[in-house]
Amino acid sequence: MNADDGLGVVDDVHEFPFDPASPLVASGNLRRRMIISAIARGVATFGAFLAVATLGVVLFAVISRGIGAIDWNFITGTPQTGGIGPSLVGTLIIVMMATAIAAPLGVLTALYTTEFAGDRIGAAVRLTLDMMNGLPTIIVGIFIYGLIVAGNHQSGFAAALALAVIMLPMIARTTQEALALVPGTLREGAEALGVGRWRVILGVLLPTVGGAILTATVLAAARVAGETAPQILVNLVSPNTYVLNPFADNAMPNVPVTIYQLSEAADPTGFQRAWGAALCLLTMILIANIVARTLHGRSMKKIESK
Amino acid sequence: MLGRMRGTLSTKGSVGDKILRGLTLFAALLTIVTLVALGFQVIKGASLSFSTFGLGFITDSEWNPTAGKGEFGAWVMIYGTLVTSLSALTIALPIGVAIGLYLAELARRSVSRVVSPMVEMLAAVPSVVVGFWGLIVLAPIVSKHIEPFLHDHFGFIPLFGEPQTTGLSLFTASLILSIMILPIVASISRDLFLTVPREMKDGAEALGATHWEVVRGVDLPACAAGIASAALLALGRALGEAIAVAQVIGGGQKVATSLFLPGDTLASRLATQFPGAVSNLQISSLFYLGVILLIIGVGANLTAVWIARRFDYERKAA
Numbered sequence: 191m192n193a194d195d196g197l198g199v200v201d202d203v204h205e206f207p208f209d210p211a212s213p214l215v216a217s218g219n220l221r222r223r224m225i226i227s228a229i230a231r232g233v234a235t236f237g238a239f240l241a242v243a244t245l246g247v248v249l250f251a252v253i254s255r256g257i258g259a260i261d262w263n264f265i266t267g268t269p270q271t272g273g274i275g276p277s278l279v280g281t282l283i284i285v286m287m288a289t290a291i292a293a294p295l296g297v298l299t300a301l302y303t304t305e306f307a308g309d310r311i312g313a314a315v316r317l318t319l320d321m322m323n324g325l326p327t328i329i330v331g332i333f334i335y336g337l338i339v340a341g342n343h344q345s346g347f348a349a350a351l352a353l354a355v356i357m358l359p360m361i362a363r364t365t366q367e368a369l370a371l372v373p374g375t376l377r378e379g380a381e382a383l384g385v386g387r388w389r390v391i392l393g394v395l396l397p398t399v400g401g402a403i404l405t406a407t408v409l410a411a412a413r414v415a416g417e418t419a420p421q422i423l424v425n426l427v428s429p430n431t432y433v434l435n436p437f438a439d440n441a442m443p444n445v446p447v448t449i450y451q452l453s454e455a456a457d458p459t460g461f462q463r464a465w466g467a468a469l470c471l472l473t474m475i476l477i478a479n480i481v482a483r484t485l486h487g488r489s490m491k492k493i494e495s496k
Numbered sequence: 497m498l499g500r501m502r503g504t505l506s507t508k509g510s511v512g513d514k515i516l517r518g519l520t521l522f523a524a525l526l527t528i529v530t531l532v533a534l535g536f537q538v539i540k541g542a543s544l545s546f547s548t549f550g551l552g553f554i555t556d557s558e559w560n561p562t563a564g565k566g567e568f569g570a571w572v573m574i575y576g577t578l579v580t581s582l583s584a585l586t587i588a589l590p591i592g593v594a595i596g597l598y599l600a601e602l603a604r605r606s607v608s609r610v611v612s613p614m615v616e617m618l619a620a621v622p623s624v625v626v627g628f629w630g631l632i633v634l635a636p637i638v639s640k641h642i643e644p645f646l647h648d649h650f651g652f653i654p655l656f657g658e659p660q661t662t663g664l665s666l667f668t669a670s671l672i673l674s675i676m677i678l679p680i681v682a683s684i685s686r687d688l689f690l691t692v693p694r695e696m697k698d699g700a701e702a703l704g705a706t707h708w709e710v711v712r713g714v715d716l717p718a719c720a721a722g723i724a725s726a727a728l729l730a731l732g733r734a735l736g737e738a739i740a741v742a743q744v745i746g747g748g749q750k751v752a753t754s755l756f757l758p759g760d761t762l763a764s765r766l767a768t769q770f771p772g773a774v775s776n777l778q779i780s781s782l783f784y785l786g787v788i789l790l791i792i793g794v795g796a797n798l799t800a801v802w803i804a805r806r807f808d809y810e811r812k813a814a
Contacts, residue, residue, distance in 0.1 A: 227706035234602055237594030238611055241682060244675055245618045251633050252625060298523030306517050307524070315524045318531050324729070324797025325790075326736020328763045329538060332770070332786045336537035355530060362527070388512035416622020419738040419763070423770050446624045446739075453628045453743060461632065468625045479620050483613065 252468050259466025269430045274467050276432045276443040281471075284346050284425075284444055285415050287436055288353035293407050295354075296361030297396075303362075304369040305391060316366075322359040330355045331420030339424045346433065346442030349425035353414040360413070364406030368399040371493050401489025405482045412478035416471055418446035445471045538790055541783030544776060553784055557751055561769070561778045568781035570788055575751050576759035577792070580666055580741065581734040583755065584673035589727050591674075592681025597711060599682070600689035612686065619679035627740030630672040631664075635744055638671065639663030643756050657754025664746030667755040669764075672740050677730035684726035688719040721807035728800035736793045738763035762789040 267273020303312045334352040372395060380390040421444060428441035436442060445467055452464035549568060556569020595615060599608050643659035650656045692715050700710045746758025747768060762785045773779045
């Protein structure tokens with residue numbers, strides 16, 4: 191054992207016997223070790239500060255530059271009058287549609303893996319979900335392009351489908367994790383009463399994890415609401431007016447693509463509108479996140495109390 | 497009588513079971529079919545380019561959509577993707593792990609409860625907003641201050657060449673990516689550090705280890721595999737980010753030896769050229785880029801999952 195491995199210094203003990211009257215201040219090697227430790231603590235704290243500061247700087251830029259653009263006309267008006275109303279409505283429709291497709295599929299897929307599947311098929315489905323979860327979103331874009339847009343036309347529906355593919359694994363994964371947390375006693379109790387399996391699932395399991403599923407769905411929706419990459423490929427060229435039919439034969443205006451187009455178009459008044467649109471988008475997403483966070487706390491308590 | 501009763505009960509149960517089982521099976525199969533269809537569509541889209549250029553596409557650094565038939569190769573984008581993602585990871589990994597340590601070990605609960613959600617909020621900011629901020633706010637700062645500083649003091653490293661005036665460069669793209677993957681590394685490593693058994697840390701502290709020595713001797717080794725997995729997940733995310741990179745990377749056409757020159761990544765080239773593609777061969781070549789991105793991205797992600805599973809298994813066994 192040498193003095194450098196950090197766990198104690200014993201060399202000098204014989205020459206300088208312990209003096210009970212000396213002040214309790216670290217010296218020599220211990221002092222060095224404590225300085226290193228303090229530096230490490232400082233670095234870690236600084237890292238956290240850096241992350242919070244970055245968030246602060248980005249939020250500040252969006253709020254301070256975007257707030258000036260926002261008025262009633264901006265939120266409800268069409269691009270001719272300098273508004274982004276059609277994009278806001280389009281984003282809401284597309285995200286709601288994507289959620290309507292992805293949430294049931296995700297929950298059912300998760301139920302299959304935890305409640306019905308044998309080991310092998312369960313593993314295959316889980317592998318599929320893992321792979322889908324890490325897919326670059328632009329790849330989902332070219333998939334939907336090849337599937338329904340090529341030789342056809344862009345549409346809000348194509349965008350919703352792309353976003354649904356991105357949402358599905360997020361919802362399925364969280365549902366799986368929540369189902370795995372449900373205590374086995376709850377299932378056994380219900381089954382011991384002679385209740386059919388499907389009633390156990392619908393009447394006991396799903397209500398217990400419902401909050402967790404809702405949280406996951408809200409978070410996934412918030413995540414895809416700002417998703418731009420796939421929409422550039424399948425839902426880009428939209429008219430300057432409100433489009434309410436996602437199956438119409440032209441693209442549906444939406445907020446992320448609007449921000450992207452304005453940011454690429456090196457025009458100062460466009461930038462102003464892009465900041466305003468970014469502020470609207472960010473507000474929606476942050477509210478959804480806060481709602482999800484509140485729900486999450488409650489739903490976890492519910493699962494744990496069972 | 498008893499038999500009859502049992503009969504009715506089980507029939508009722510089994511019909512409901514069958515329906516629900518069928519429904520869930522259908523959803524699970526649909527999920528698998530979606531992924532298979534995705535792979536099929538992407539490869540099918542690339543077939544024209546693949547038959548024209550073959551595997552040479554990967555190492556060819558020419559990308560010229562205008563000249564008649566067009567000449568396409570992926571090397572510039574593969575290079576740009578690897579350089580920006582790895583640089584971003586180099587920046588974000590140490591800071592992210594440090595944040596994880598701070599949140600798990602140092603911060604008081606009340607502080608951690610405020611800072612943790614803020615770090616996660618950073619991940620909730622859409623990429624198009626981060627990219628727009630990078631274009632308008634960050635890029636000028638980078639070109640006026642950060643790049644000249646690095647060039648003046650570390651110019652002997654060939655990566656830090658002459659700064660450009662625009663600030664649209666591989667370097668700015670790496671910074672933007674590091675902001676986007678930082679929350680991933682931070683929140684995963686925080687969760688990891690929280691699972692290190694208290695007794696192990698107490699033991700080291702009882703032996704007289706300082707705070708840093710506990711981290712170095714207990715926390716980091718115990719979480720090494722998990723951190724590696726987090727790093728790969730973050731890398732996968734960085735590789736596939738299209739929009740934010742497209743906004744700040746400058747769309748360079750050459751393999752840039754300096755980080756301060758413009759470049760391009762696979763995902764970003766897809767986002768910028770797909771809408772305005774002039775020929776079928778160009779679209780097909782873009783799909784080919786997608787195939788390469790798909791292989792790299794899914795590879796990084798599956799490795800991350802594999803490491804995490806193994807690690808989890810070892811944890812449980814221990």
